[in-house]
Amino acid sequence: MEAFLLVDFGSTYTKLTAVNLEEEYIIGTSKAPTTVKTNVLDGYDKALSRLYQDHPEIDHISGISACSSAAGGLKMAAIGLVEELTVEAAKRACLGAGAIVKQVYSHHLTKREVKELKESDTDIVLLAGGTNGGNKECIIHNAKRLKEAEVPFPIIVAGNKDANDEIEEIFEGTSIEYYIVDNVMPQLKKLNVDEAKHIIRKIFIDKIIEAKGIKRAEERIGEIIMPTPEAVLLAAELLSNGYEDIEGFGELMVIDIGGATTDVHTIGEGYPKRTEVLLKGLQEPFAKRTVEGDLGMRFSANALLNLVSNYNFKKYFEVDDQCNHDIDKSLNRRSQDVDFIPHTKDEEEFDKAIAKICADVSMSRHVGHVEVVHTPLGDMYYQTGKDLTDLRYVIGTGGVLIYNQDAKKILQQVNKKSDKALELRPTNPSILIDKSYILAAMGLLSQKYPRTALKMMKQYLL
Amino acid sequence: MKTVVIGVIGADVHAVGNKIIDYVLKEHGFNVVNIGVLSSQEDFINAAIETDADAIMVSSLYGHGEMDCRYFREKCEESGIGNIKLYVGGNIVVGKHEFKEVEKRFKKMGFDRAYPPGTKIDAAVNDLKEDLGL
């Protein structure tokens, strides 16, 4: 039987998904630890032989498509002028391209900031600032600073177009590798991230893959076409929009709770649902992704008590939870031993509580909120961010959720809450789980076979 | 081309005048950045920074202009655009006041110009051209 193979070089596992394109079903999946330190193909080969072993019916691989988040994923720095405007636009471009944004700078870069940036493990810098025809002094200053410091990362210039000639002169003939693209905020509050996202992907394919030691894989599998989170976002978009005559799910959310981060993706405009509510702030991306670096099951477990008090933490235990949890100790243990796997009932229940907190807090940050402004004329309502109250589907993915018996219960944390009344959370969504762990694979597949990818998602998300 | 940020400050929803100002300024060759009604001081200032504006023209129609405009100039200074031209107009205070008094108070607050109710925007355009050396 012929199989189409989708490969995800993940941070811990290299995961394979074999698809029968003709009959539109998943033949099987397999995984093996990712081996970037030695030869990335070792892990791939191991996973492949497991796949063959389990599915001897596969006798031919008709094509391969791959994504990667290995070796720390794609790390970016976002630079802009005003925090709520071009800095935010720059961040959204990075996140939408599947990157993790570690460094964020606004206004004029100081020498100290540039030094910090240079010493960081950034892969790509996105330099924005100014609307077209607007401020160019700041972005030019920042370009000079980056040049002076000989920042060794590719720089994408996506700011005020009026500054581009000068920036080009600054970078030309230096060691700086730069790319000039459309402004991420050409007009005030207008978001325009497509070209920036496109070039991020291109640099990722051309350069970053190589720097991370994953390039060798291409000898055998062809080009690695995108960072894994972007594949997930593409899958979510397809599932929401539908394709040709196949209907999509409409507004939806994909949430992935991991060891180090919690990713939330929503597809939809999220406009105000009530006429008396006024929309404020930067335009929201239709496909929006946020990544919370302080919300995770292991690496960032210790940070949780900065976000939720000991007292509030207890509220996340099930009402019938009979265990006697030592919160500090349990969190510590997990952040120290990031490979920790729960065995006892007690440990499982505790993990569940962490996951609930990740879901709840990440939702608070992702979702839009209304603000009541008491004016001389009575109360007025402003909405910042997306209104997700009518969102129909919440989909859980990632190791933590798909292997958890109570995943749906955990995900209910994203719903409307009486103590968070001003957050525009989903009211009564259906919750589905990516049980077969195929979302990233379907995002990849959607590049060539959108129809098949969509049909299979509708079938395999339970 | 000179850039002017316009908008209606505070909890004020009077939208019609704002559209007219937008239109008239554009006719006179200005690059207009219109942040619309219900705008906070921060909205005006952030817009002015990103667009490198030369002037901010604040409208207030509903009578609470004085309260809404307090510390506007100070915030501009704090944000690095202390030299920007600040105009205000509309119906900036409630009830009948000697406008000279009102004007004085707004100038003391750091506004370059304050206009009495019923001022045609064309009057302000001439001032603007003068103030920006056009």
Ligand code: B12
């Ligand atoms: C239509 C209207 C409304 C509509 C607005 C609909 C909308 N979304 O636009 C509604 C019904 C919502 C409304 C509500 C209220 N309104 Co009303 N409204 C009016 C009305 C009748 C017309 C406004 C208008 O559109 N004019 C036409 C435009 C073209 O003129 P303009 O807005 O004045 O703008 C021009 C000039 O002022 C000037 N200008 C404006 N800004 C600037 C800035 C600069 C720098 C310069 C140079 C010039 C300038 O140029 C503009 C263009 O020519 C006026 C009365 C009037 N005839 O003006 C009252 C009026 C403005 N409203 C008034 C009041 C009190 C209210 C309410 C508080 C009533 C209430 N108790 O609910 C609420 C406030 C709601 C809110 N949160 O803002 C008062 C304000 C009193 C004051 N300031 O002393 C007025 C003057 C009526 C009155 N005489 O009592 N209102």
